Each structure stands twice: as C-alpha cells, then as structure tokens.
Amino acid sequence: MIMGRRIHIVEVGPRDGLQNDPANLSVAQKLEFIARLEAAGVTRMESGSFVSPKAVPKMADSPAVFAGLVRNARTKHIALALNETGVRRAIEAKADEINFVLVAGETFGRKNQGMSPQESADMLAKCAPLVHEAGLPLSATISVAFGDPYDGDVDIGVVGNLAAQAQRAGIAELALGDTIGAATPWDVRQRIERVRMEAPDVPLRMHFHDTRGAGLANVFAAVQAGVDVIDSSCGGIGGCPFAPGATGNVATEDVVWMLHRAGFDTGIDLERMIETARWLERALDHRVSSALSRAGTFPRV
Ligand code: COA
Ligand code: ZN
Secondary structure (H helix, E strand, O other), X not given: OOOOOEOEEEEOHHHHHHHOOOOOOOHHHHHXXXXXXXXXXXXXXXXXXXXXXXXXXHHOOHHHHHHHOOOOOOOEEEEEEOOHHHHHHHHHOOOOEEEEEEEOOHHHHHXXXXXXXHHHHHHHHHHHHHHHHOOOOEEEEEEOXXXXXXXXXXXXXXXXXXXXXHHHOOOOEEEEEEOOOOOOHHHHHHHHHHHHHHOOOOOEXXXXXXXXXXXXXXXXXXXXXXXXXXXXXXXXXXXXXXXXOOOOEOEHHHHHHHHHHOOXXXXXXXXXXXXXXXXXXXHHOOOOOOOHHHHOOOOOO
C-alpha cells in the first residue's frame, strides 16, 4: 500500500551537508538555509553538531546557529554528538533531539572520533542517561555500517551487535549510515533484517551517501523493507571530512520526487525544495549534485 504512506524526511544538509563543503557560510546564511528548508516543509533536521572545532571547523559555530534559530512547535532541530562533552553542549544549546554517532569500522572510528566500535557503544551507554534526564529524544546512527574507507567490508555482526547495545541504551530510533556510499540495495535489505533481529524494538532510519550512484536504489530498498524515515540533504551536498572521496547525501529533492511519483507522502513541497537547492548553489558559490535542481520536476504541471 503506497498511496498516502508517509515517509519522513530528516534533512541533514545544515550538518552533514555543510560540514565538508568548501564554502564557509556565515551563521546568518546557515539560519537562512534552515528557514528555507522549514518553509519547504521540513519538520526534522540536523541543524548542527557539537564536536571538536579542531576536528570539524565548519561546525564550530553550531552553538551560535542553535542560539539563532527561530523556534516553532513543528520543527525539531537535531544536534549531532559523539562524546559526553558534545552531549552536554547539545543539551545546553537546547537541541530538540540528540543523534549520537556509533561507528562500525575500526580505522574509520579511530580517525573520525578516536574510538573503536565497542568504545563508541560504551560512550553511548554513558551518555544516554544524560539525554534521558534532560527529557530529550535520543537517536543514534551507526556510521560506516556498510563499509569502512580504510578497512573495507564491515562485518554485519558488528552492526547487529552495536544495534543490540543501542537498544539496551534506550534509544528511540537507529539509523544505518552508509557514510561512504558503499551499500547496494541487497546489502540494505540484509542489514535491515539483521538489525531488526538484534534490536527488534527500535524503529529504523536510513542514511545514504550517493558516492557510487546507488543512493536512490538504496532508498527504494529501505522503503520496500518497511523503513519510514530517510536522511537526505538539500542539493545532495555533504560528506564526511574523515572519509576520503566520500560525496554528498542522497539529495532531498531527488528522494522526494521519486517518492511522490510513486504515491508516497513526505510533507515536503518539492518546488520549494528545488528552489532552496538553487539558492544554496548561489550561497555556496558552486553547483550542487542533485538531479532535480538541474532537470526540474516531472511532469511540469
Ligand atoms: N566539543 C568541543 N570540543 C571537544 C569535544 C566536543 N564534543 N570533545 C572533545 N573536545 C576537545 C577537548 O576539550 C580537547 O581540547 P584541547 O585539545 O583544547 O584540550 C580536545 O577536543 C581533545 O579531546 P579528547 O576528549 O581527547 O578527544 P579526542 O581527541 O579523542 O577526539 C572527538 C574525540 C569525538 C572530540 C573528535 O574526534 C571529534 O570531534 N570528532 C568529530 C568527527 C565528526 O564530527 N565527524 C563527522 C560526523 S560523524
Ligand atoms: Zn553522512
């Protein structure tokens, strides 16, 4: 049953998108980007991350971005955190939700966050009570869940084990993150099934990068497998500074167009999202990679 089934889009452009873009947007420009996304119907988005400014200089102004947000009851602003300092800073900044990053690869984990997979799970167990005491929803993303840029294939058992530990930590939602665009639709199905066995109580979200062209096919596989929440970035901007060659997320407007054409509902105004991607090209001073920002929608009326 497709007609009217709601797929929730989590817009990650202001965080995953901007963290690795060559452009340096001002706080005012980031706030304008966020406001335009809201006007296009986004109700949940990663608006910044609370990590070391030395590790990710482009997110150093996240406290100022959160302080400048025009809040409304509709929009949930998610803060990304990878350690206790980050969680405390995100709570202080009045994030509506915290998304914690687990890592499934050894070498990527060391380079990205100075942690092994098990250390990231231990850190989540330590941080979860802080988030729960603050009364905030806590979600988690398993990064490099489909492949590590340095070590290669990631054992599905490691992903399942992290999922089980995340469920025990009391998270409200778990994302499988394909940080480097290594997944194929068949892997997506397999990993979703495995995680559902290991963490049956946790709803799933999927996070795909389109590095090797399988992004939309992976979204299709996830939706077919019953996943209702998809991360995407306006324009398809983004990438991880610690993943060589990694390119942007699946583009919000491309995902939304595909889903709307099939009869799904996303709550996103496609035309306004395309306009926002075109505005973003001017703000970033370079082209963005999404197909719809070039081709426009179809049919035209
Ligand atoms: N926010 C701001 N500063 C932080 C911080 C945070 N969440 N966590 C640690 N720091 C600071 C410490 O105060 C310390 O500062 P100092 O050098 O001035 O004394 C320094 O960072 C090192 O702290 P340490 O606890 O030893 O961390 P680390 O060097 O092992 O790095 C992370 C761990 C997680 C902080 C770091 O790897 C990081 O921020 N990674 C982010 C990667 C990322 O965002 N990737 C993309 C999204 S997945
Ligand atoms: Zn990502």
